[in-house]
Amino acid sequence: MNGLLFFFAVSLALACFCKATLFTNVSQLTKSNYDFVIVGAGAAGSVLANRLTENPSFSVLVIEAGVTNEGVLDIEVPFLAPGNLPMSSVTWNFTTTPQQNLDDRVLTYPRGRVLGGSSSINFMVYTRGSDEEYDRWAKLTENSGWAWENVAQYYFKSSRLVPPVDGRNITGEVNPSDHGNGPILVSVPGMPSEIDDRVFTTSKESGSEFPFSLDWQSGNAVGVGALQSTAGGGVRSSAATAYLQPVLNRTNLDVLIQTTVTRVISNGKSGGKPVFNKVEMAANAASKRFTVTASKEVILSAGSIGTPQILMLSGIGNCTTLKTLDIDCEIDLPDVGEHLQDHPLMSAYFTVDSNNTFDDLLRNATILDAALEQWMSNHSGILANAPGNAIAFLRLPSNDSIFKTFADPTAGPNSPHFEFIFAASDGYGGSVVPQPATGHFLTFQVVVVSPLSRGNLKLNNTDPFDFPIINPNFFDSEFDQAVMVGAVRAARRFVEAAPWKGFVTGLFGVVNSANTDEEIIAASRQSIVTIWHPTSTARMSPKDASFGVTDPDLLVKGAEGLRIVDASIFPVIPAGHPVAAMYIIAERASDLIKNSWA
Numbered sequence: 001m002n003g004l005l006f007f008f009a010v011s012l013a014l015a016c017f018c019k020a021t022l023f024t025n026v027s028q029l030t031k032s033n034y035d036f037v038i039v040g041a042g043a044a045g046s047v048l049a050n051r052l053t054e055n056p057s058f059s060v061l062v063i064e065a066g067v068t069n070e071g072v073l074d075i076e077v078p079f080l081a082p083g084n085l086p087m088s089s090v091t092w093n094f095t096t097t098p099q100q101n102l103d104d105r106v107l108t109y110p111r112g113r114v115l116g117g118s119s120s121i122n123f124m125v126y127t128r129g130s131d132e133e134y135d136r137w138a139k140l141t142e143n144s145g146w147a148w149e150n151v152a153q154y155y156f157k158s159s160r161l162v163p164p165v166d167g168r169n170i171t172g173e174v175n176p177s178d179h180g181n182g183p184i185l186v187s188v189p190g191m192p193s194e195i196d197d198r199v200f201t202t203s204k205e206s207g208s209e210f211p212f213s214l215d216w217q218s219g220n221a222v223g224v225g226a227l228q229s230t231a232g233g234g235v236r237s238s239a240a241t242a243y244l245q246p247v248l249n250r251t252n253l254d255v256l257i258q259t260t261v262t263r264v265i266s267n268g269k270s271g272g273k274p275v276f277n278k279v280e281m282a283a284n285a286a287s288k289r290f291t292v293t294a295s296k297e298v299i300l301s302a303g304s305i306g307t308p309q310i311l312m313l314s315g316i317g318n319c320t321t322l323k324t325l326d327i328d329c330e331i332d333l334p335d336v337g338e339h340l341q342d343h344p345l346m347s348a349y350f351t352v353d354s355n356n357t358f359d360d361l362l363r364n365a366t367i368l369d370a371a372l373e374q375w376m377s378n379h380s381g382i383l384a385n386a387p388g389n390a391i392a393f394l395r396l397p398s399n400d401s402i403f404k405t406f407a408d409p410t411a412g413p414n415s416p417h418f419e420f421i422f423a424a425s426d427g428y429g430g431s432v433v434p435q436p437a438t439g440h441f442l443t444f445q446v447v448v449v450s451p452l453s454r455g456n457l458k459l460n461n462t463d464p465f466d467f468p469i470i471n472p473n474f475f476d477s478e479f480d481q482a483v484m485v486g487a488v489r490a491a492r493r494f495v496e497a498a499p500w501k502g503f504v505t506g507l508f509g510v511v512n513s514a515n516t517d518e519e520i521i522a523a524s525r526q527s528i529v530t531i532w533h534p535t536s537t538a539r540m541s542p543k544d545a546s547f548g549v550t551d552p553d554l555l556v557k558g559a560e561g562l563r564i565v566d567a568s569i570f571p572v573i574p575a576g577h578p579v580a581a582m583y584i585i586a587e588r589a590s591d592l593i594k595n596s597w598a
Helices: 002-014 043-052 078-085 131-141 149-158 195-208 240-246 301-311 319-325 359-363 365-378 478-495 516-529 579-596
Strands: 033-039 058-064 091-095 108-112 158-160 184-186 223-226 252-258 260-270 275-280 288-298 336-342 344-352 390-394 419-421 443-448 457-460 469-471 504-508 562-564
Touching: 002 252, 033 043, 033 149, 033 223, 033 301, 058 288, 078 195, 091 301, 091 457, 108 301, 149 223, 149 579, 184 240, 195 223, 195 390, 252 390, 260 288, 288 301, 344 478, 390 478, 419 478, 478 516
Parallel strands: 033 058, 033 288, 058 252, 158 184, 288 562
Antiparallel strands: 091 108, 223 390, 260 275, 275 288, 336 457, 344 443, 344 504, 390 419, 419 443, 457 469
């Protein structure tokens, strides 16, 4: 990737030159009181900024720690995201604790630190999940508002299907009626690879084991089908490009970037509850701290890592733990920072008899620079697409022995246990080993999407500029281990089908060198990384429940004037890529907020 270093440096430099509608320093704000102060301009915060300012009588301030997304080439170019964005200047470069179930490896754990948040750096896979996922949320929160029949309107309001970049006929690859008319652009791959037909033919000929899925947004989330990406016209479509940037000219919206929120502050009580209406912030650890006031609500949209950290720094969390750090406890909510869930990913490689994979593109700077030049000319070519063309979401057999020990944790029969992301390369974006200097590969990125393992997040100290202690606790549950073994064996059966004869020539890598269940689990411990899907660290629960952090309206329990809208409130992680669910939540939250202040 060395040929891109110049472009990457230029793009990051451009990111520092912001539009006049963005403030880069708190001193540029013309007022210190707003109706709503939104902390974080990620997938949720950008939606909220757009929808709340539709009411011209509402004044809104959005505070984002990162830079603008504009001019950052590796954000804009769909194919480049997995290679350059993780652990860069546009991410929170978190790391985990040594993972005791992954041979004590410390994992990188990046989150978006840029307008659009992680929607600006993710792999762009778009799956809303099964209808059952939302019905389960409704059951867990004892609130029918989260049932699919009630949130469907927000899915259709958030995204729309657009043609692939090559403009070809996509009949049979997608169902237009499963899509809406919202601002997020969604498309199927514009340059089919030589593995695509093999994937789809294997599915259609397999019978019930690998069923074909026409569209991932149908409500049935099990099957094999074309990957749908948040991209349109050869460019990433993020919360920033779709929701935030189009409304930056609204006079009732201010967006302050390069500024970190250090805590929220209570100012008096109402009905015996502390009222959190002040937000403290600073440019960096050494700079002066400023406060702004929200006359209606402070809304935390800082993500599953940032939101619980801010809550605990503000005295909201486990009082016993907070007191050990000399933090005055305002509200005792022991669930803050607990129940962290994420999807573990690892790559299973196969060698192939082909010269048409992405491997040469990734290892040859001359080829890559030529492709980049084509993209910069007219947003076309291979770089205008995400690096994966097909995916599968599948279930373990109902008679799998693991179900003698564990109840099925999925939301229902239309929800998967594991995922395959097919890549015509050596695992770009999901590999823990360097790319081989020679050879061509097919990769199954294998993901456990129904994990039972639970982790947590704790404060390292009282400095808001120090990263918290993050323990996703991957692979802790025997169920997760059994799903990974079943998925690896399913991947091997998949490539034994007729369409792969003469194409797949062998197994490759530590995972595919394993044979017994124990060997596969041992290899997994050396290979698993995060797929960047942390959720549930401030989970919502029934209104009167003694557990949880927010009620079903996303209001922080025991507080006034404080709401959370981000993936931290998920009661349980969905079996899919969470960004679509996040847009649904943010759209519904916008209506909840508008209605409460009508």
